[in-house]
Amino acid sequence: MPSIAEAPSLGAGLRRAREMSGKTFDELSAVTRVHKKYLIALEQGEHSILPSRVFTLGYVRAYASALGIDEQLAVERYKREAPDGDKVAPLQPPTGVAFAEVRRQSPRVIAAAAALILAVVGWNVFQRVNLMRAEAPAAIVETPESWTLGAVPGQADGLTEISLGAPRPAPADQTVPAMYLTPGLEAQLLGIEAEDPEATAAAVAAARGRPPVQAAFNPRGAVYGADSTSSQVTLQARKATTLVVRHADGRVLFARQLAAGEAWRAPVGVPATVDASEPDAIGVYLNGESDGVLAATLTPLAQLNAKAERAARAAAAQAEAEARAEAARRAAAAPQPQSGGQAPAAGLAAPAIVSPIGDPAPSTVG
Numbered sequence: 001m002p003s004i005a006e007a008p009s010l011g012a013g014l015r016r017a018r019e020m021s022g023k024t025f026d027e028l029s030a031v032t033r034v035h036k037k038y039l040i041a042l043e044q045g046e047h048s049i050l051p052s053r054v055f056t057l058g059y060v061r062a063y064a065s066a067l068g069i070d071e072q073l074a075v076e077r078y079k080r081e082a083p084d085g086d087k088v089a090p091l092q093p094p095t096g097v098a099f100a101e102v103r104r105q106s107p108r109v110i111a112a113a114a115a116l117i118l119a120v121v122g123w124n125v126f127q128r129v130n131l132m133r134a135e136a137p138a139a140i141v142e143t144p145e146s147w148t149l150g151a152v153p154g155q156a157d158g159l160t161e162i163s164l165g166a167p168r169p170a171p172a173d174q175t176v177p178a179m180y181l182t183p184g185l186e187a188q189l190l191g192i193e194a195e196d197p198e199a200t201a202a203a204v205a206a207a208r209g210r211p212p213v214q215a216a217f218n219p220r221g222a223v224y225g226a227d228s229t230s231s232q233v234t235l236q237a238r239k240a241t242t243l244v245v246r247h248a249d250g251r252v253l254f255a256r257q258l259a260a261g262e263a264w265r266a267p268v269g270v271p272a273t274v275d276a277s278e279p280d281a282i283g284v285y286l287n288g289e290s291d292g293v294l295a296a297t298l299t300p301l302a303q304l305n306a307k308a309e310r311a312a313r314a315a316a317a318q319a320e321a322e323a324r325a326e327a328a329r330r331a332a333a334a335p336q337p338q339s340g341g342q343a344p345a346a347g348l349a350a351p352a353i354v355s356p357i358g359d360p361a362p363s364t365v366g
Helices: 012-019 025-032 036-045 053-067 073-079 099-131 187-188 197-208 301-333
Strands: 224-227 232-237 243-245 252-258 262-268 272-276 282-288 290-293 298-299
Touching: 012 036, 012 053, 012 073, 025 036, 025 053, 036 053, 053 073, 053 282, 099 224, 224 252, 232 243, 243 262, 252 262, 262 301, 272 301, 282 301, 298 301
Parallel strands: 224 262
Antiparallel strands: 232 262, 232 282, 243 252, 243 272, 272 298, 282 290
């Protein structure tokens, strides 16, 4: 392989080496990973096609290595022959736009645009002319008598005295119908007759004496702890808070960061203490009815269970008393049965007593 220094130029030396190797540009491009047009530009000395100087030096080194030429000599030869990279390349006219063709087609484009504008304007003018009509004469020859201001048909002078009465009140904006009561609804719900004033007054007095019904427990999340059939106390989080329940010996029975709506059912007969970081965030439900919130941070669980037991016994006693009063009221309102039958009238014979032998016994009536 001849030395690159003996060639008249770098491009001539690269071309001669390529011809002697018998390789094509496609093969050398695949080996060097350099585009084919850059290899051709190096052989022909077209430096304007090549990229920046740093990349071109890499291409020269790779091309010389693929052809078996000294890489360093090829790079030095390119530096001597190629223009300095610091100098700005001469400006070239822009390519890709045929200004002469644009100038030649401009009159046609302008004429087509003008024709389109004239067509739109003409169409609008034509539509407006069609909508404009000449004013036609009125079909009424003379004004009717009834159209004259202040005139009344049949009166020549057209003047009539009109009197106005007192203004009427404005109509009501809304009329509320009378409340409808379903017949028999009171007797079905309260067990009393609507026509019985005494029974109605007694039912109202009994309802006033009862304690108000508290809000019922409404599970709005997961419910932990004991089963609903074996628990009388339920603690529900009104907002996100921490609830810890410890045994008397310090062992943790339940501990959790409760979300709003989550609840815990307390077991019965377990000596434990409820520890709530925010007592007002824990709602207390006894036997399914609301009992407010925890009173303190530490609350004995036995205290809550005892309160729930007392409330359950009081509710049962009240229900039993109401049932007895209702039974007594119904018994008093029921019609009294008549007394026993009348004694047989005097002079009538008593029924005969049958003797053991079948003969009738003699009558004993005097």
